[in-house]
Amino acid sequence: MSMHVLVTGGAGYIGSTAAAALIHNGYRVTVFDNLSRGHRAAVPLEADFVQGDLGDRAALDTLFQMGKFDAVMHFAALAEAGESMQKIGLYFRNNVTGSQILLDTMIAHDVKRLIFSSTAAVYGSKDSLIHEDDPHEPASVYGESKLMTERMVRWYHQREGLRYCILRYFNACGAMLDEHGRAVRGEAHQPETHLIPLTLQVALGQRPHVSIFGTDYPTPDGTCIRDYVHVEDLARAHILALEALDERAAMTYNLGNGQGYSVREVIQVAREVTGHPIPAVEAPRRPGDGPILVASAERISRELGWQPRYPKLHDIIASAWAWHRAHPQGYAEQGI
Ligand code: UFG
DSSP: OOOEEEEETTTSHHHHHHHHHHHHTTOEEEEEEOOSSSOGGGSOTTSEEEEOOTTOHHHHHHHHHHSOOSEEEEOOSOOOHHHHTTOHHHHIIIIIIHHHHHHHHHHHTTOOEEEEEEEGGGBOOOSSOBOTTSOBOOSSHHHHHHHHHHHHHHHHHHHHOOEEEEEEEOEEEOOEEOTTSOEEEOOOOSSOOOHHHHHHHHHTTSSSOEEEEOSOSSSTTSSOEEOEEEHHHHHHHHHHHHHHTTTOSEEEEEESOSOOEEHHHHHHHHHHHHOOOOOEEEEOOOTTOOSEEOBOOHHHHHHHOOOOSOOOHHHHHHHHHHHHHHOTTTTGGGTO
């Protein structure tokens, strides 16, 4: 019998990509998602799908009675640092309270393996590579909500025997291609707030320009620097982590390429990939953004053998461009 994995948030960008990777690797998958931000059409056809909210303990109990899960991959969360600064309560309720109810349900049903989606936003800005033990200084409510959840997870490990791997993603991007090079799954937020999709929407003629949020940061060109990591590389890390839970009961890893790019550099690479001039307009800083976040992923590389297959920004943006060109309306044209 293959292992049965519950994927919360499996209709979202990263969760659906990980669900597809799990299925590809022979796992059975059930997706639980409230579809507040995700897309039904992003859920892999081979996965079971249950619509519901983490705040609904009764729905979770029913879910855990139906399927005997061996592990949970917990992606479901709101993930916009900018939005979190305006909607504090919404972020703490969804991300912290929702996770706490999930953890209680897991323990009640004796499911004691968890892979948790955390973020680079738990760290403060740093002008050298960030390691897992660096100080936690979230610049946003979003980052704080993830850090609080991480801390809960560690207590459930200590007191309830939960085995966990916390994965701190830096900037997830790119699209999943099939064996024919067609983009089958990609980024589609409504409204879109992320730099790469917004930039590519300009190249598609859907927006007149992209805004550069802040040009007075203490960086070489004055714009924020981030570590852009391909969503398929993230998905593979989840599978490695799941396999490693047999041997290791408590893991925390960064996931990034160890290479930072400024906002201006990202837009320039997108110009090269698309052949479009992509006009950019300078704008004020966005609250919640730190100047520089670049990962050291040396720990997961050493301990689990993870190596990114798409470390080059050009290749990452090319895969995203394949997705946006093939699906200019995201999942909307699939009618769901
Ligand atoms: N940016 C712009 N213009 C835009 C959009 C973004 O200049 O129109 C800038 C942002 O200010 C930031 C950079 O581009 O400096 C990247 O912004 P994104 O919104 O694409 O990504 P974030 O870095 O804000 O956040 C992402 C995820 C978070 C995660 C974080 C970790 O959305 O969930 O990476 O670094 F926590």
